[in-house]
Amino acid sequence: MKLASLSEQAMQLNRQDPLSGFRDRFHIPQREAKEVVYFTGNSLGLMPKNVPAYVNRELNDWATFGVEGHFQSKHPWLSYHELFPSLLAPIVGALDSEIVVMNQLTVNLHLLMVSFYRPTSSRHKILCEGRAFSSDQYAMESQVCFHGFDPQRSIVEIFPREGESYIRKQDLIEAIRLHGEELALVLLGGVNYYTGQLFDLREITREGQAHGAVVGFDLAHAAGNVSLQLHDWGVDFATWCSYKYLNSGPGGVSGVFIHERHHLSDLPRFEGWWGYRKADRFQMNKGFIPIPTAEAWQLSNAPVLSMAAHHAALSVFQEAGMDRLHAKRKQLSELMVAGLVELQALHSGKFEVLTPMEMSERGCQTSLYFSTGGKSVHTELEKAGFICDWREPGVIRLAPVPLYNLFSEVTDFICCLDKILKA
Numbered sequence: 001m002k003l004a005s006l007s008e009q010a011m012q013l014n015r016q017d018p019l020s021g022f023r024d025r026f027h028i029p030q031r032e033a034k035e036v037v038y039f040t041g042n043s044l045g046l047m048p049k050n051v052p053a054y055v056n057r058e059l060n061d062w063a064t065f066g067v068e069g070h071f072q073s074k075h076p077w078l079s080y081h082e083l084f085p086s087l088l089a090p091i092v093g094a095l096d097s098e099i100v101v102m103n104q105l106t107v108n109l110h111l112l113m114v115s116f117y118r119p120t121s122s123r124h125k126i127l128c129e130g131r132a133f134s135s136d137q138y139a140m141e142s143q144v145c146f147h148g149f150d151p152q153r154s155i156v157e158i159f160p161r162e163g164e165s166y167i168r169k170q171d172l173i174e175a176i177r178l179h180g181e182e183l184a185l186v187l188l189g190g191v192n193y194y195t196g197q198l199f200d201l202r203e204i205t206r207e208g209q210a211h212g213a214v215v216g217f218d219l220a221h222a223a224g225n226v227s228l229q230l231h232d233w234g235v236d237f238a239t240w241c242s243y244k245y246l247n248s249g250p251g252g253v254s255g256v257f258i259h260e261r262h263h264l265s266d267l268p269r270f271e272g273w274w275g276y277r278k279a280d281r282f283q284m285n286k287g288f289i290p291i292p293t294a295e296a297w298q299l300s301n302a303p304v305l306s307m308a309a310h311h312a313a314l315s316v317f318q319e320a321g322m323d324r325l326h327a328k329r330k331q332l333s334e335l336m337v338a339g340l341v342e343l344q345a346l347h348s349g350k351f352e353v354l355t356p357m358e359m360s361e362r363g364c365q366t367s368l369y370f371s372t373g374g375k376s377v378h379t380e381l382e383k384a385g386f387i388c389d390w391r392e393p394g395v396i397r398l399a400p401v402p403l404y405n406l407f408s409e410v411t412d413f414i415c416c417l418d419k420i421l422k423a
């Protein structure tokens with residue numbers, strides 16, 4: 001009964017959705033000539049239909065101009081990356097000068113730690129969330145070892161309390177206070193990839209910095225998902241990938257934020273010619289002179305083909321507008337939460353919701369934990385046309401996104417899960 005009224009509400013929300021036209025701007029994968037319900041935009045966002053035109057323009061310019069494309073293409077390759085700061089600024093809440101698009105995420109994590117993880121014998125610890133994404137763990141551990149420290153002693157992981165599924169904010173803050181004098185760096189995923197928990201980035205930044213630590217975030221699961229104000233929060237640095245919520249294609253180029261107060265500082269940095277002052281970069285002189293912005297961290301010239309896809313995808317974000325996207329994301333999440341609450345009442349004990357229900361502590365993603373039978377639930381969902389993600393030992397992750405998912409897809413999912421759990 002309750003589920004039926006939620007489905008009705010979803011149909012109404014579909015009809016009133018000011019972003020409904022954007023679904024048609026994406027290729028929705030099909031199975032047996034029927035569109036799937038795609039809930040893995042947190043893993044690989046769908047392809048915007050304008051991507052081939054953007055990529056083909058660069059391919060054509062390459063064919064037409066050869067090397068002259070660096071100057072003669074519509075968006076000259078020499079400065080192609082300069083298209084991005086103004087498009088990303090509203091997404092991450094930064095000044096244009098604080099953003100640079102380059103490399104890939106794990107590479108950027110390393111480059112940023114070169115500058116921002118400067119351990120000393122008394123202050124050498126990195127504080128992070130337990131169950132951080134594997135690549136982040138490997139990056140942090142190898143950086144700690146690189147500086148001659150022991151990851152066992154220097155990496156502090158914060159876990160949820162026994163019997164709880166996500167980390168209490170208060171526990172994070174207290175851990176920062178506890179290790180304060182020894183903390184070199186606080187480095188968290190803005191939204192945890194596994195639980196979908198959104199951390200209070202503003203509060204963590206304030207607390208970390210108050211204890212003398214540098215504070216940075218991996219925003220792979222946050223950029224294009226939740227509302228961010230990196231500049232105003234005073235975050236030291238951040239990086240993210242473009243292929244999850246930002247829909248810019250497999251292995252797409254990554255983004256970096258470096259707060260302006262660091263641009264002219266004497267932080268160490270790994271350098272390359274693309275970070276050199278633009279006016280005389282091509283004189284190829286000895287002695288590095290940095291661009292006075294986040295661009296100083298660039299090493300190489302722009303990977304234009306991958307960036308063209310990013311450009312196409314960000315133009316869709318620009319049209320949709322972050323305010324409307326955040327409003328729809330909240331509505332989608334509220335519908336999901338309402339449905340799951342109903343299901344928990346109907347199927348008590350069959351699954352647990354790992355993600356906070358509170359809107360300020362979550363983005364698009366919901367993670368469900370099945371202590372038994374999760375794999376077969378996932379198989380049944382896939383059979384019914386729901387593309388969602390399976391993680392051992394029993395987690396199904398779902399991420400309806402505002403650009404291309406329908407409200408009714410959320411309630412269809414709830415009804416389908418209800419049927420599967422009944423059977």
Ligand SMILES: *Cc1c(COP(=O)(O)O)cnc(C)c1O
Nearest residue numbers: 104105106133135193218220241
């Ligand atoms: C997706 C993801 C990565 C992937 O790193 P790549 O370098 O892009 O392969 C790393 N960290 C986090 C937190 C992620 O969510």
